Amino acid sequence: MTNEHVLAVCRSNWEYRGIDDASVREMLAELTAHLEDAAAAGRAPRDVVGPDVKAFAASWARARMPLHRRALRMAAMVPFVVGGLLLVSHLLHWTTVVDIDAGRLAFWLSIGVVTVFLELRKGTIGFGKGWIVALVVGLPVLFLTQKLVGEETLFLLPLWASALLTLPGVGYLVAERRRAPRPAES
Amino acid sequence: MHRMTKELPTAGDQRRSQLLRGVLDLCLLSLIAERPRYGYEFIEALTESGLELVGEGSIYPLLARMERAGLVEPFRAPSPSGGAPRKYYRLSEAGRAELERGRIVWQGFTAQADRILTRTTHGGTTP
Numbered sequence: 185m186t187n188e189h190v191l192a193v194c195r196s197n198w199e200y201r202g203i204d205d206a207s208v209r210e211m212l213a214e215l216t217a218h219l220e221d222a223a224a225a226g227r228a229p230r231d232v233v234g235p236d237v238k239a240f241a242a243s244w245a246r247a248r249m250p251l252h253r254r255a256l257r258m259a260a261m262v263p264f265v266v267g268g269l270l271l272v273s274h275l276l277h278w279t280t281v282v283d284i285d286a287g288r289l290a291f292w293l294s295i296g297v298v299t300v301f302l303e304l305r306k307g308t309i310g311f312g313k314g315w316i317v318a319l320v321v322g323l324p325v326l327f328l329t330q331k332l333v334g335e336e337t338l339f340l341l342p343l344w345a346s347a348l349l350t351l352p353g354v355g356y357l358v359a360e361r362r363r364a365p366r367p368a369e370s
Numbered sequence: 371m372h373r374m375t376k377e378l379p380t381a382g383d384q385r386r387s388q389l390l391r392g393v394l395d396l397c398l399l400s401l402i403a404e405r406p407r408y409g410y411e412f413i414e415a416l417t418e419s420g421l422e423l424v425g426e427g428s429i430y431p432l433l434a435r436m437e438r439a440g441l442v443e444p445f446r447a448p449s450p451s452g453g454a455p456r457k458y459y460r461l462s463e464a465g466r467a468e469l470e471r472g473r474i475v476w477q478g479f480t481a482q483a484d485r486i487l488t489r490t491t492h493g494g495t496t497p
Contacts, residue, residue, distance in 0.1 A: 214409055214430065214457050217449075221410040222426070234425030247431035247438075 187219045190229045190237055197241035202254050202303050204360070211244065257356060258303060262296050264353020270346035281340040287330035289338065294325040387424050390416075395432055396472040397421070399465055402442060408449070408456035409433070433459060441465035 191212060198208045215232075222232050233240040249257075273282050298321045299314065390397070401407055401415050413426045423429070436442045442459040449456045461469070 210457065213454065217456060218409045232427045240427055243431045244434060247434035
């Protein structure tokens, strides 16, 4: 068991458990420093993390971000992403309202449900896999719904509503930033 | 000189380890009450006091829980030994109050346990 092995297992476990990138970096920095100090004192990585690295990583991840906090993060971030994409749609069409039809609604709902499910089970899926979810899940659902229900506009979403959707995520990100460790006050 | 290499744990070591785990949060709070510390400094201080943890990294989940509970406040500062800035922990007001409450509980508990254990130290009591 080497320091590199311990850090790689921890990183993979924390990402798998949906710990956000900033927290993963911070935890890795803390663990790296500890492993280096322990090595300088003649102690092995096993003395630091115990015989089961995965159990150690999981225990830290649960303490850092329990399931209810991960669910809260999802609840804030999914509308944030949807709101952000809707704002892009407003911008691209240079309009203050976006037509929402059943297909588009089903598209976003299906992507949201699958993303939440995957992130809670498997950890952060990231940008690349997010596109794969959109292509593999969202698009078939969009076309199927449009075929079954038609493309009639259900309602018009105003610009302020799209902006409103981003607010919980903005609030969450601000709170997360405030929670991050600050430099020492002199 | 304290033992820095790990040997096979005896039954006594296991009991000490279990006892330490039960009071580790208070020990960490008490160490931070002296001065802000970073992760490895807790281990050094515990070892100097003759308390060794099996799996010293287990302080991190505990520190994370205490941070979430608002008992400790993290901040970044340069390490005295140089290198990258460390994540230090200092005591919050809630942490200070928790430490005081914990101390009272611990002292009461150890006094009660001690009374029972010393009763049978020299050959036991007669029925």
